[in-house]
Amino acid sequence: MSSPTNAVSTENPRAKTGRIRDVLTRGNGRVPMLQLVMLATLIILGASLIPGFTRLNSVYSMLIIASFLGLAALGQTLVVLLGGLDLSVPAFIVLSAMLTSELHGTYGWPFPAIAAFIVLVSLVVGGISGYLSHKYRVQPLIVTLGVGTVVTGATLIWIGGKQPGSAPAFLSNFVSPVGTTFGLKIPPAVVLWCLLAVGIGFILRHTKFGKSLYATGSSIRAAELALVPTRRIWVSAFSLSALFAAVVGALLAGFSGSADLTMGDPYLFQSLTAVIVGGTAFGARGDYWHTFIGALLLTVLSTILIGVGFSSSDQTIIYGILILVVVAGYSRDRALRDRV
Template identity: 40%
Template sequence: MTSDTLSPAQTTHAPPARQMTWTRFRAWVLEVPALQVLVVLALAAWLLTTMPAMANPRSITSILVITSLLALAAMGQTLVVILGGLDLAAPGYILFGAFMAANVAGKLALPAVVALLITALVCGGIGALIGWICHRFAVQPLIVTLGTGAAITGATLFFADGDYSSAPPVELRSLASLRGATFGLPFPPIILIVLLCGAGMWIFLNRTAAGRRFRATGINFRAAGLTRIRTSAVWTAVFAASGALAGVAGVFIASFGSGWSQTIGEPYLFSGLAAVLVGGTIFGSIRGSYTRTLLGALILTLLSTIIVSNGLTEAQSRIVFGIIILAVVSLYGRERHVRDRF
């Protein structure tokens, strides 16, 4: 039967049927990170096909460690993005953490635990102040975090006084070293640390009243306020967590590289945000999760490895990352915001 002989009913119902199929498929992709898992598998297959030498324990461990560091640096950003904001102070936090690891714990021989605690308190305190200011005065976090990040960077460089030769102590380096072991098993502790953080984040977001209040604030903070949720406290706590986590990530990043530089945090602003978005967490998203960020970090690490193996430059790799982000946002960002459905 040709298209000219189709009945009116068939002509009318064919397009809606195709549209319904696409709607169901898109809803499934939005609901579960199946697309990200497929991309990970495809990139892993591509990497092993083009570089068979990567199929060894040391190379796999290296990929997992780099993924863990990126995921840890993006952990706080995940919370901020779910809340509907953006934290551009992350490079400053990471730089301060690296400074504490190398010049304080390493050079001044301060205990590593104390250096970690000071990093978390200082960066978390600055983040808490940012969150309170943004909520209290209705200022865009983009502006406040950008200025604060520059101030943290300048202050850290002032305290460093041009000394970038120091290295973190052995106990910190062992946590992110490729030769490290965890309870006798041949993988670095940083991998387990990030997995435990991911489990804690999942429990917080999905199994606690605080997590439900946090999601409600991200969906619509005005409606959340009407339900007697202290949205100012939520904003303060989320930005505090973002600062503390980024600072601690800086400690581990410096430990992995056995040193630091004044630009150590800059790559993690773009790649950290990319990991969040590629994972499928969009601003104010009800489906945002740290599991998606972990998958996004693994995707970017595998892709970076493939790019480096093919001789692409940093500029070319950023172009590839940008195209991927645009593609992901075009898929996830077109979903109607929850607050617009009622």
């Protein structure tokens, strides 16, 4: 009989490596090593190519831009974990930006009333997308495309071609690179993003809602047999996606000083790209921290590309290549590859 020591010493080293890789890539505890390496590489590249890239103001500016993308991708992450896509994100961004600017600048509403109204509208309309997708087993891509079109049309009718008013001044300070949080020289928008990331990360990992969401995304039929309230999960995920998109809209109104009908367009592709580049796959594989890294990675990459003179179309091509690189990096995990 061999001793335990001998048993360990004769173990196939490839098996050890495989087990270590499994630990790093299993389920929701997967460490986004590829993305972290790519992010570090891009930071070094940016510092070498663009003067002032690592100055504090530049870093804060990139973090604010990343917070917009990260918040838009937050709700998208929840929907992707369920196995769907939310194409209504740009519509809710524009709706919120228009409501924020118009209700404050034209009608003089106090911001708490504006915020409450936006939250109510986004939760209800976003929840309708989740309800319809679940009840009728329709692809969320189709439902959210329709809902987003309705929201955009309603916004156009309400604005009626008028120039919207101005956003509240405190929102401009909230998203300013020189803004402060409790006396600290940290932009409040960045603090908000980080706090929400921590909160959502905790909810997904340690609460009944998070476990139910993963169970539903993994297999809705099995989740229903286990008495998971799948309809409530779908409605909640799409409501939150609309809500976080609305938060981005309000912040963008403050960032720009007003609103326009195209300001949400970049966030449809970019929010999904941040999710996929971060390593979250369709149907209960990944978590928001991966999307968080993905948003940072895309923002740094975009800053570098703009700094060296690439056009927006060139950036889109490079984003597509980046998605292929990340998917190829996980190609040994067949289940993940197939879902992405």
